[in-house]
Amino acid sequence: MKDVSTKDTLIETGARIMLEKGYNNTGLQEVLKKSKTPKGSFYHYFDSKEDFALSIIELYKRDSDHVLSFYLDERNIPPLERLRRFFEAAARRFDTEGCWGGCLFGNLGQELADQNPVLRDRVAFVLDGWRNRFADCIAQAAERGDIGRETSAEDLADFILDSWEGAILRMKVTKSVRPLDRFMHVIFGTVLAG
């Protein structure tokens, strides 16, 4: 039990540091110090910093899968309303956190796309998974006639995901949730307005 806990502590501590500082700028010393873990333990659990980052991505993927399921699988609510609630909850969380950190997948993707194909591919895989969840909801909305069918559910979902990542980026840069509010307004007022 203790072993599992040490590993989780390292991942959770590293996740918070990496979310703020990025991959290259996250120092092993800081992770060890903040998690009160000796260096030997780190290399017991992780082969490398890349391996550590993959574990951090898995943690965030698991957490985000839970959140996506919580909002998007709620079949008693119309599909577009589920999608809207998901983004609204995320926007509220960013507001509470002072527009800090942003999206780990967006951050690592931006930083590492041209430097680390292993981490880039993993980030791409996670984002494709989000796209598929959004596309399911949008396809259900199209089946109900809530939106038109001019653009495929997949393309709309990809566009929405990319716009969301861009809105989060601008939120970080301006330290304001206005980009997220604008995103909601245009996506649900125009792009998905049927």
Added chain:
Amino acid sequence: MKDVSTKDTLIETGARIMLEKGYNNTGLQEVLKKSKTPKGSFYHYFDSKEDFALSIIELYKRDSDHVLSFYLDERNIPPLERLRRFFEAAARRFDTEGCWGGCLFGNLGQELADQNPVLRDRVAFVLDGWRNRFADCIAQAAERGDIGRETSAEDLADFILDSWEGAILRMKVTKSVRPLDRFMHVIFGTVLAG
């Protein structure tokens, strides 16, 4: 003349490295080596790495101002068509470059928003300038009746800018221009469709 040239060489060399590797991961040694410049010269021109990054941002700002003017000030072409040509030219350039690098402002904003207020503010300022250029075009389109007026030109311009940054991020992660094509399709087919 030689002095000016050395400074420009440092900035141009650093710009290319920083576009790929980000701020924290750009090493002074690599910049000096690639620009064949002694360390003393660097500190003759720049007080610090932050000061160097500010000069790089200015270089990119100047270049992007030229490109924005080239496309968006062409009064003989309808305003939305100017905007479309601007994004299409950028998408073609990214395609030619193998979806490499992305947008320096998006990259630095993503990396430094929570770490360096000076650079964050400068990036925010540049992006606001882009937004203003887009908003001018959109306002002209609204005046001509090419689009509706439900959303302000400024909000539409901000949304488009953020979505563009997100599309570039996804392009980097997927090493494909499809996100840029989708951006064009949804922005000009739906968001700005009048």
